[in-house]
Amino acid sequence: MKMTRHFLYAAMVMGLAGATASAQTWTESGDAPDGPIPFQDTTGVGPLLSIMGSIDRPNGDHVDTYCINITDPANFMASTSAAFGGAAAFDSRLWLWNANGGLVVANDDTPAGAGGGLASVISDPSTYAALTGGGVVAPTATISITPGRYLLSISSFANDPEDAGNTDIALLGSDFDALHGPNPSAAGFDHWENFSDSDAGAYTIALRGATFCNVPTTGVAGLMGMGLGLLGVRRRR
Numbered sequence: 001m002k003m004t005r006h007f008l009y010a011a012m013v014m015g016l017a018g019a020t021a022s023a024q025t026w027t028e029s030g031d032a033p034d035g036p037i038p039f040q041d042t043t044g045v046g047p048l049l050s051i052m053g054s055i056d057r058p059n060g061d062h063v064d065t066y067c068i069n070i071t072d073p074a075n076f077m078a079s080t081s082a083a084f085g086g087a088a089a090f091d092s093r094l095w096l097w098n099a100n101g102g103l104v105v106a107n108d109d110t111p112a113g114a115g116g117g118l119a120s121v122i123s124d125p126s127t128y129a130a131l132t133g134g135g136v137v138a139p140t141a142t143i144s145i146t147p148g149r150y151l152l153s154i155s156s157f158a159n160d161p162e163d164a165g166n167t168d169i170a171l172l173g174s175d176f177d178a179l180h181g182p183n184p185s186a187a188g189f190d191h192w193e194n195f196s197d198s199d200a201g202a203y204t205i206a207l208r209g210a211t212f213c214n215v216p217t218t219g220v221a222g223l224m225g226m227g228l229g230l231l232g233v234r235r236r237r
């Protein structure tokens with residue numbers, strides 16, 4: 001009887017885990033804000049492998065920003081390049097911000113070593129060359145991503161975030177396929193340029209080394225927690 005109960009609880013937990021295994025994508029809910037603050041939360045269980053959404057610049061949807069949780073900086077990567085499982089119907093740019101809205105890294109185009117093209121790829125500066133064959137702008141090499149919550153924005157070329165004096169927060173135009181950190185001559189984020197543009201279409205940001213920003217407190221995750229808890233109780237007897 002005891003064994004049967006163990007089996008039932010284990011089957012329940014495994015079954016629930018299986019039910020969530022294919023749900024590692026966050027799909028944009030409505031329209032995510034420009035950001036970096038405010039942003040759209042991502043909620044789910046386990047690794048966050050992709051974010052799917054769209055922009056529609058003629059109708060004011062210039063930028064989308066999401067909260068992600070980077071758990072493994074050495075393997076962290078975010079990309080719209082097909083070489084990494086991403087996609088974008090427009091010339092994308094990716095921007096990673098800390099939880100306070102300070103720029104960490106950004107990229108416009110994919111380095112030739114990873115296939116080139118107008119899609120984007122970012123990672124920790126220490127892994128960028130091995131991952132993409134691309135360069136890291138000199139001051140950016142000192143930046144190191146630590147585990148925690150970050151904000152990830154996708155914009156389209158050449159829409160930049162600027163400080164209050166209209167200086168670009170990162171100089172992506174100086175080397176399109178390099179990894180860039182903050183422009184030392186810029187102050188903090190104030191606004192996106194958001195000039196008139198016709199870019200519109202879907203994107204998939206492929207991710208590694210990250211999880212959802214939030215874990216649901218009810219539903220499947222709660223039930224999984226209950227199942228694991230019951231297993232623990234039974235085993236201690």
Ligand SMILES: [Ca+2]
Nearest residue numbers: 031032054064
């Ligand atoms: Ca959008």
Ligand SMILES: [Ca+2]
Nearest residue numbers: 032033063064
């Ligand atoms: Ca938006």
Ligand SMILES: [Ca+2]
Nearest residue numbers: 091092108118
């Ligand atoms: Ca690009």
